[in-house]
Amino acid sequence: MLALLLAWEAGARIIGSRLFPPATAVAAALWQDALHGPLLHNLGVTLLRVAAAFTVAMLLGSLLGVAMGRSAALNRALDSLLTGLLNLPALVGIVLIYVWFGLSETTAIAAVALNKLPSTAVTVREGARALDQGLIDMARSFRMGRGATLRHVVLPQLYPYLFGAARSGLALIWKIVLVAELLGRSDGVGFQIQVLFQLFDVTGILAYTLAFILVVQAIEWGLLQPLERRANVWR
């Protein structure tokens, strides 16, 4: 990591182009924008959109995945639709939703969620298919009840799939939110990058990128990994 930063710094200083600024200049721009510019506002707005789209995609995708994994009839009925959605280019989905339902916060979030939903459903469907029927029978024979069975028997078996979907989902949603913002929002990181692109401000673009990467890493280390460790104590 450090070697990479040093190479970047040295390379940029040797080339000396406005289009390839050194790491220190990017860090300084990041700091300045965070203190006096719209960076924190844009980052916050984008973060909220990511959270909303992520929640919607994970919830609906998991429900759909479990339903399709447990019911062969439902799976037959929806499988081609799922494959279609899975292969729909993100850009097409976003543009169509904007055109059909208008430019708004809701449509932006829906468009992003739609891109993640199918892959969540496919991943969780695998988990639902792999559920141990023996343990479910055990719960039934000991009269554990639906809620307790879901919480103690079914969900723990789905955790690895849910975490897998969450991790790849976060990575995907970060990227697609920027496209949705670029096409149809007037704030957020995606919008700002478009502005900076028109100004050919590579330092600004890299500063935003860096801020973005830092936030994603913080979520991974601070939230996802501790949660996963907790769920895996018994291993």
Added chain:
Amino acid sequence: MILDVDVARKDAGGRTVIEGLRFGLADGEVVALVGPSGCGKTTLLRLIGGLDTRFEGRITWAGGTAPRIGTVFQEPRLLPWRTVRQNIALVNPPDPAAAKALLAILGLATYGDFYPTALSLGMARRAAIARAFAIQPAVLLLDEPFVSLDPAMAEQGRAVLTAAWSARRCAALLVTHDLAEAASLADRILLLSTGPARVVQEVVVPDGRRRQGIAEGARVAAALFP
């Protein structure tokens, strides 16, 4: 009779697994169902336990509704992400005091906070037995509870099962393929035929459940089934 089983016909996987199988279970009685593996014994326990209701015939309980049934499956079927104690506490209705006493009887007193992955198969089996007793069952369903244990572990398992039994009396159906095991644990033995399963012979074990271990059980079995 606490239970009256009358399975006219049960099909599974495109063949008839059980046909014309009838027997009763008295309150507090232990009946062993003995037959070769694959003869439909596990299927029968699923029908009696209410896990499978697609069959022709009737399973009738005294009083009209099924009593509390404690099941010991062929595999321990403990939740790997819950400790032994939590596994036992999850059954309905839970009874922490009884659970503690049972763990002691079954030789698991110091293993309550262990995850099942840290237990040997023999210990996991005993934990599953503790769980089945923990609901104060009126009937216990035991599906080959000591299969694939080495002889010493199986003998220990039978000993703690008998101990738990004398602490809380309940009726039980024991499925096994081992006549010696059946003779050492049961009051009555029903021999089942293969494909489709039906009772072909019924033998009352003299002084049932007073056997001292499997060797004595084997001697009695040899005398009963020459």
